[in-house]
Amino acid sequence: MSQKHRYSQHLDNNHSEDDFDLDSYLEEKGGTASKNEEYSSQEEPKNNTLLNGFLLAIALIASVYWSYDVTTSNNWFGIFGSDEAALISDVPRVAPTAPLPPLPPSETATFNFASNSDLGSVTDYLQNLDQRGLLNDRLLNAFEARQIYQERVPIEYLEALNEAGYLSEFSFVEINEFYKNQIPMEYLDVLNTEGYLNHFSFVSVVELYKNDVSLDYLKQLEEGGYLFDLSFVYITEYYKNGVTTEFLDDLKSKELYDNLSFIDVVELYKAQEN
Secondary structure (H helix, E strand, O other): OOHHHHHHOOOOOOOOHHHOOHHHHHHHHHHHHHHHHHHHHHHHHHHHHHHHHHHHHHHHHHHHHHHOOOOOHHHHHHHHOOHHHHHHHOOOOOOOOOOOOOOOOOOOOOOOOOOOOOOOOHHHHHHHHHHOOOEOOOOEOHHHHHHHHHOOOOHHHHHHHHHHOOOOOOOHHHHHHHHHOOOOHHHHHHHHHOOOOOOOOHHHHHHHHHOOOOHHHHHHHHHOOOHHHOOHHHHHHHHHOOOOHHHHHHHHHOOOHHHOOHHHHHHHHHHHHO
16 A cells, blocks of 8 residues: 555545645644654753752752751751750850960970071981981981971981980971971970870871960860860860860760860850850
């Protein structure tokens, strides 16, 4: 059966096969299909745009959610309220800490950071270290000495470290950072005497010194059972804002301490003092 005759069977009785124009019929169907495709292609971008916008909004909300750490219950106090919010109001006021005395002087070796000795070339530097008995596997090997030379650390500083007993204990990274931040030998000695030097990383030592955290405050935190559980960020922020161990004890007694960041603790302490 021909294609034209097959289509003619769909015509009603008022039309004859001779009146049916196959070309016009196919052209009409093709035009309809093109319009449908065009409509679909116009609708799809709109749908994709709406979907992409929705997904972007979710992503932005999620990023804000995590950046402000709203997963902990304490951060929802101001939004929904909580029984824990009432507990915070029960924390008794604590008098701010009095200014703490500076670190006591040390009897060990010292170094004047204002001195500016000529290091010479790297080979001169290594030769000088060798002549002073500092270039060996126990104190400094050649690789370590070259890294220290790159930071322009005077040999006199290395001698002071060795006299204090630290040169064999410190890596070249620690030596470079302590020199760069001008950490006094006395400060290292005090931390070492109290057993803190082995506990803190060199980054912590530098930050504690730069923020003038006193030995007395470190002892207070240690006696309260907090020192070795806190990073230098917590310690320095608590010290700068006068947060007392008594206040930390009160938070712990309310079962809030473990759920609070250092920012929360500082803000709560300031709120109690105002």
